[in-house]
Amino acid sequence: xxxxxxxxxxxxFAAIIIVVIAxxxxxxxxxxxxxxxxxxxxxxxxxxxxxxxxxxxxYGALPFIAGTLITSMLALIICxxxxxxxxxxxxxxxxxxxxxxxxxxxxxxxxxxxxIVYGLWGFYVLKPLFVNIGIxxxxxxxxxxxxxLAIMIIPYATxxxxxxxxxxxxxxxxxxxxxxxxxxxxITTIVMPTASSGVIASxxxxxxxxxxxxxxxxxxxxxxxxxxxxxxxxxxxxxxxxANQFGEADGLKLSSLIAIGxxxxxxxxxxxxxxxxxxxxxx
Amino acid sequence: MNDAIIQINSPLxxxxxxxxxxxxxxxxxxxxxxxxxxxSITAIMGPSGCGKSTLLRAINRMHELYPxxxxxxxxxxxxxxIFEISAIELRRKIGMVxxxxxxxxTMSIYDNVIAGYKLNGKxxxxxxxxxxxxxxxxxxxxxxxxxxALFKRGTFLSGGQQQRLCxxxxxxxxxxxxxxxxxxxxLDPIATTKIEDLLxxxxxxxxxxxxxxxxxxxxxxxxYSMFMYLGELIEYGKxxxxxxxxxxxxxxxxxxxxxx
Numbered sequence: 351x352x353x354x355x356x357x358x359x360x361x362x363f364a365a366i367i368i369v370v371i372a373x374x375x376x377x378x379x380x381x382x383x384x385x386x387x388x389x390x391x392x393x394x395x396x397x398x399x400x401x402x403x404x405x406x407x408x409y410g411a412l413p414f415i416a417g418t419l420i421t422s423m424l425a426l427i428i429c430x431x432x433x434x435x436x437x438x439x440x441x442x443x444x445x446x447x448x449x450x451x452x453x454x455x456x457x458x459x460x461x462x463x464x465x466i467v468y469g470l471w472g473f474y475v476l477k478p479l480f481v482n483i484g485i486x487x488x489x490x491x492x493x494x495x496x497x498x499l500a501i502m503i504i505p506y507a508t509x510x511x512x513x514x515x516x517x518x519x520x521x522x523x524x525x526x527x528x529x530x531x532x533x534x535x536x537i538t539t540i541v542m543p544t545a546s547s548g549v550i551a552s553x554x555x556x557x558x559x560x561x562x563x564x565x566x567x568x569x570x571x572x573x574x575x576x577x578x579x580x581x582x583x584x585x586x587x588x589x590x591x592x593a594n595q596f597g598e599a600d601g602l603k604l605s606s607l608i609a610i611g612x613x614x615x616x617x618x619x620x621x622x623x624x625x626x627x628x629x630x631x632x633x
Numbered sequence: 634m635n636d637a638i639i640q641i642n643s644p645l646x647x648x649x650x651x652x653x654x655x656x657x658x659x660x661x662x663x664x665x666x667x668x669x670x671x672x673s674i675t676a677i678m679g680p681s682g683c684g685k686s687t688l689l690r691a692i693n694r695m696h697e698l699y700p701x702x703x704x705x706x707x708x709x710x711x712x713x714x715i716f717e718i719s720a721i722e723l724r725r726k727i728g729m730v731x732x733x734x735x736x737x738x739t740m741s742i743y744d745n746v747i748a749g750y751k752l753n754g755k756x757x758x759x760x761x762x763x764x765x766x767x768x769x770x771x772x773x774x775x776x777x778x779x780x781x782a783l784f785k786r787g788t789f790l791s792g793g794q795q796q797r798l799c800x801x802x803x804x805x806x807x808x809x810x811x812x813x814x815x816x817x818x819x820l821d822p823i824a825t826t827k828i829e830d831l832l833x834x835x836x837x838x839x840x841x842x843x844x845x846x847x848x849x850x851x852x853x854x855x856x857y858s859m860f861m862y863l864g865e866l867i868e869y870g871k872x873x874x875x876x877x878x879x880x881x882x883x884x885x886x887x888x889x890x891x892x893x
Binding site for chain 1: 693695698721722724725727728729731733735737738739740748749751752753754799802803806812
């Protein structure tokens, strides 16, 4: 056997292993979720009851689905103005300059901070702050979690859209300048429309990250198994209910948690797929 | 006086002691002096890296987009130093066509033509816009080919059509001068002939400065030619004189194919 063939076999084997692992995970998620779906049917998704009392057990995922979607969307909304202006700063206004290099590194550094550290910061800084300014009595809840989540996804949104924005060809910008456009006009009429689908895709992919974020959210959202009552109310997300309860769960409850995991997996996969799809449409 | 450099009577544009450096002390263009005749085609030729595009891009102050570039000297348009008016104003008077066709990919053919007005925030009546679009596309002989597809994207056209669209875009704002940076280098021979015919047609109304690395193109369509080498303007004269009887040895060597 020659080296060419050996390389090919090794690579093929490695690729197959990855597919088997992914398939195995999906399989065990489906398998584990079956009892919950058998017991509650499709109502599992739409019920907001979470009652572990023996004999009257009843579980529904709605509060967690709502909590996950609300915190993630809110985080995306909070993150957008900051990430968007930072990516314009890096990818257009100060492209290639020293200051852009320093800022870019700092933004990437944000991505490297562990989730638990964000959680701690939120718990010991934001929470007392919110209590002091009287937003709500305990400082925890949807808004606190979303705010920290927004800070956590800023680096992803920024560096993805920065890359897209700096990919807009110089020749297009020069063409616009040669017609007498100002810098702002070049950005609004040439750079933004050309980069738009890529920028949208980078926010969709950031949303995908926000959906599955667990630790920091668990520490800040209040962990109340209810559909959040307003912006400052408490709630729970799909990821954090699993993190909080998997230790003492068995039987139907465990199956319900796995079913929530499966739903989260599907939602995240769908969002990522959408993001990639939009990304492909660039140019 | 250097007899390799022709003096142009009452030039539209005058370049005075122009030097351009991309890095401190390293000049890509050195001490160029030249006048440009109105309603003519002036070709700038020379081997790669001789500074011909660099010189061209100084005329509409494109170098200012890249802050490390240093430009010294003066350029007068209508007796006004272009470095003393706003770059925005200047670029409205001087159109530019680039090496590779670069229609705006997110705009329709129609919007590409009136992009100059759109970018400058000029609001025009629909009928006025229609008129400008039709006139500009007719000027570049593209009207018949695209009149039924005006609201389709410009990027679906062939390379030659795209380049003519880019010329139309530059013409629409009624510039005095059109700068062309090797406008046919990315085109096939048939599309090249069309653009060349177009330029000859356009010089009735516009003054054209054309950078080309294609000597025969300069010989075919230009009235005046500059030969640049290592950042210096070596020779400048009537095209027919330069090609038949070059003054400088380096010009002769270039034209006879000894280098470049």
